[in-house]
Amino acid sequence: MSSLSISRCSCGQVVNQHVAIIPGATTRVAEEAGQIAQVAVPMERWSVLKHTQAMPTDTYGIMEFQGGGHVNKAMYIRVAYDSKPDNMLHLMVKDWQLELPTLLISVHGGLQNFDLQPKLKQVFGKGLIQAAVTTGAWILTGGVSTGVIRHVGDALKDHSSKSRGKVCAIGIAPWGIVENKEDLIGRDVTRPYQAMSNPMSKLSVLNNSHSHFILADNGTHGKYGAEVRLRRQLEKHISLQKINTRLGQGVPLVCLILEGGPNVISIVLESLREDPPVPVVVCDGSGRASDIISFAHRYSEDDGLVSDSVKDQLLVTIQKTFNYNRGQAQQIFLMVMECMKKRSLVSREDIIIQAMFP
Structure with a gap:
């Protein structure tokens, strides 16, 4: 079957792979299929609220990464995806201990x-791990083994090969983009993961140097x-916890930035607009948004x-970097200028512990 003849729903799933909720049946039918229950409504645009149904999770436990020594x-x-952050933190503290x-x-x-220049990659990795180890920090990432997360994973892997000290690295990823996710389905299980x-x-695939994963569905x-929302709300909730009563x-x-597209500039602006604002450290020389x-x-x-x-240089750079027209570049420029209104909270120093507290 050619890709042109495959009928896909707006959710990204092939239509005939949906599990419909059968009238009069319990959600057990969909639950046993190991998928979010999907309500089949013809000729209507798919939406999370109308066409999915929440149910107790059937996927949690311990994964054992395969393929390494x-x-x-x-x-x-x-x-x-809309789980309450207080429930998530309770899970992390009580169940994950x-x-x-x-x-x-x-x-x-x-x-x-x-790619990162070797020296920059070394500075980034060493500084990140040093900050985590000496302060007892949690590192939060997108969890999958691509882009910036791959570089974080490399730093974690390098650390684990030299030290027994475990760094808490939590990946928060969308369930729908995880390769081999079917292997993880099961309650309180230990599963091999390729x-x-x-x-x-x-x-x-999920990055094999992380210690914990939250998979948002x-x-x-x-x-x-x-x-996106789950991670932002969880970070906010954790930051409100009193560590010194x-x-x-x-x-x-x-917020630590390495490379990135236009959406990363949005993340920087959102961080700076938080109440209280979140300090941002950008890794200068890593490319694009940074x-x-x-x-x-x-x-x-x-x-x-x-x-x-400087404005003209920025506009030209934005156009070239993101392959944008002048109008699109102008929108990004305005966002960057909004960030600069709180420039005292932005640090472009080498990633060292002092830079974590501008």
Whole structure:
């Protein structure tokens, strides 16, 4: 069958692979199929609210990564995309028995694979791990073994080969883009997981250097997005936890940027607009979004404004970097300028512990 003749639903799934809820049947039918229950409504655009039904998770346990000399293990759970952050933190502390972090490092960047200069990769990896080990931090990533997450995974792998100290690295990924996810279905199970990526697949394998995974499910297949709100709300909730009750101090949260597309600039702006604002560290020289923000930071005044010549350079760089027209580049430029209004919270220093607290 050619790809042109395959009928796909808006959720990304092939239509004939949907599991419909049969009138009068219990949700057990769909639950036993190991899929989100899908309500088949012909000639209507698919939506999460109308065409999926929440049910108790059937996917949690321990995965054992295959394909390496040493078998890495990670705890995992598949959850609804709109799960409450307090329930998620309760799971992490009570069931996974994690201690509350004293620092939360949220890593964002490019999803597609990209190379880093060896020295920059070393500085990034060493600084990230040093910050995590010395402060008892949690590292939060997108969980799959591509792009920025692959570089985080390399740093974690290098650390684990030299030290017994375990770094808590939590991947929050959309269930619908995970390769070999069917192997993980089961309640309180230990399952082998093949972490070798398939170059012919549009799905992605989970990174085998992470210690925990939260897999957000909104019923879509092959699409990102299910994890975005869950991750943002969970990070916010964790940051509000009091680690020093006498001082009323919450968990410091920092946003770490490596490379990245236009959406990463949006993430930076959202972080800076949080109440309280989240400090941002950009890895200068890593490419694309990071370098655009770094350039603006270097040449902007204390009030965040830039000269006309710097503006022109930024617009040209944005156009070339993202293959945008002038109008699209102007929108990104305005976002960058909004970020610069809080430039004191943006650091482009080498990734060192001091930079985590601008």
